[in-house]
Amino acid sequence: MGNNLMYKPTSIDIHKNQDLKLNSKYSRNEGMIEGNDNNKNIQDDSDDEQITGFPKLSNFGSALLTSEKENITKNKLTNTNLTLNDDKSLAYDNYSSTLSINRAGNVNTTSSMSKANNNYEYNNSSENISTGNSTFQRFKGLHESIKDELNTKNLERRKTRRFFNRTKMGVLGPAMRTNLENEKLGKNSKHETIEEKINKYDQPAHLISSSSTVASSSYTSYHDTHQSINQTSQTTINYDLIDFGELNPVQYIKKNNLPTTELPTISKLYFERQRAESRKIALKKHSSSKELLFSSSSSALKNSFNQISDAQNESKCISNNTGDTDALSEPKISDKENSRSTWSRNGYAILKDDYINNLEYYKNPSGYSSSLNKKREALSSINVNTNHNHSYQELGDNKRNKISTKGIESEIEHVAARNSMLEQQKVEQLNSANIHKHGKKKVEIIEPKSASANRIASKSVVSVNGVEYEKIELLGRGGSSKVYKVKNVHNNKIFALKRVMFDEFDESSIDSFKGEIELLKKLENEKRVVTLIQHQMESGVLLLIMECGDHDLSQILNQRMNMPLDIEFIRFHAREMLKCVKVVHDAGIVHSDLKPANFVFVKGILKIIDFGIANAVPDHTVNIYRETQIGTPNYMAPEALVAMNSQQDSDQQNKWKVGKPSDIWSCGCILYQMFYGRPPYGSFQGQNRLLAIMNPNVKIVFSEKTSNNERIPRSALETMKACLIRNPDKRWAVDQVLEGSFFNPVMVTSFIIRDLIKNAVNYGADQRYVTDEKITELADDVLNRLADFRL
């Protein structure tokens, strides 16, 4: 009790504090974000003043005071460093300012400055220049100089910022805009052709740097600007020649005695190179085609690229027109492709590989598809039905080099676009053959195949083992999955497509998916388990085609949330749920993640889904021991949350014991939710809920009435209590629950009750005292007779 009292306030305190902390953290974060922005703005503004912005008052004022003959040049302006004291009555505002310079010359000028347009406007009417026309001319000249200077410096500043702002850009940087600026700055603004870029890729690093690539210009320009801003930095570094070897940026800077101010730039360079390298390795690894040809002329290459781009653009349009809903939408192809074409994503490595592949396709389409098939074969060598094999080991060793699933997606889109091109070519060939043979004009060819290629290109069609499915709607989302209602495009049958993204180099996640598939296969003939139709697992994406459910139990419970208690509704759904669990337990499997959302109705029959963390319990074993703690906290059994920390058996340290009783606990929680509207520890928030489940002193309250004052049957209370016993060994098994009184109610009519009373009175008249045993015996007898009336 003491413990209990001790625990509750503490946990509430923790909770409150946490909430407070969270709130304050969030608000601080927001503040920080805003603050950062503000800071950034403030910083920017101050940068503006210091670097490129409007001239300091001191410059402005002192320039005015220079002699009439003095030629005010840009340099002089920049270098002028005279100051006026406050008492010289000088006011300046970034946006609109009134300058009132009262010195010996008594110059009073009202000047309106528009920062946005980077120019100043004179308000002549309000000028009051008492020193005469020459001062006004000087002022005007000064204005022109400042304007020039500002334009130049703003250009530099934008360039610098763009450098800083680059996030996912590759070493190439923003090519087009830099050229434009180069033009303005009178630098070499030659626009590079595709071939030049490729050729450059083949050149050694020092040549690239000397031929002023965008990359080097962007680093150099940063450096130049940096130097002009910060005169203390005198080091000239050719960033392209940097060879990190085994060194990281800090080590490199130390070793080469470079100023620490170079660290951000050098780090950026370092990570960009690493990314490009990783990407290159990953692409190589996934490409089985060693016999790539790259001997065609550059114009053919350019041609092929343009054609493919066109094809991609076409498929983009198709994709954009398919009415992908928000729910279904993934990053738009066009976005991805656009980012691809900015030359900024992954540097020349990808560029070159892509061209090679495109070229290969155009030179030999069938050869290309065979190489692609090889690639696919290599990927599908990830055999989910076998144990760890060599390739897994290799994959594990190369974690850093993983291809993102987006990469795979875009590859699929490319293939689709290429297929579409191939179809197009065939049509054209047919047309020309027709013209040649029959002298006829072009024939219209209805293009079922081409249409199917386009459908694949549009993201609404997914191919699983060669069978095409069209997405209809998003049914739900899991931690790492999305489930769609899909239609088999060949026979119009409806299925559920579960698409799971996983780390293809994470062996444990691969294992878990292999496990899920194996269990689903093992249970494929069970009516209470959703049927797995087919699956495809490759490169970080698992596609499962399953029977499609109409609603899951969580949706159903939510729907009835505010309706009056309906015992029959609960009994029916809870029994359906337990029947599913019985099938799984009878097959020797522990599901481990039972929750309402993991039961779906398929044509009126409740079925269990999601064996993601399920495990087969080995024969003669009651429990399994998990290395990790997973499941859905609301419905998790205490033993699944409390790590074993046995000192005796080091093998079992920090493991979680999970068995069939853990599933029964979860069922008890769901039944409890059906009656009370929330699971047993639902009133606790966040980690306090976990603490409460684990704490034996926090007892579950089994109220006899709901919050709406509806009576809960004793049989139901008994069943819930039996499922929610802390000690797993004492918890009922699924058969006991199903055979319990709640699930086996007796129908008693008024006739039966009358008979019972009559018999009892007669019996009592003869026997004044009846023992407990006798009562039990009589009750059993009556119940047996009532068996005929069982529902």
Ligand SMILES: Nc1ncnc2c1ncn2[C@@H]1O[C@H](COP(=O)(O)OP(=O)(O)OP(=O)(O)O)[C@@H](O)[C@H]1O
């Ligand atoms: N075969 C199916 N038919 C109909 N709906 C389904 C089917 N499978 C899953 N769903 C729906 O999709 C949702 C997500 O299912 P999924 O199994 O991917 O994730 P989860 O179990 O909720 O999460 P996690 O994988 O993180 O445990 C389910 O809650 C359910 O509503």
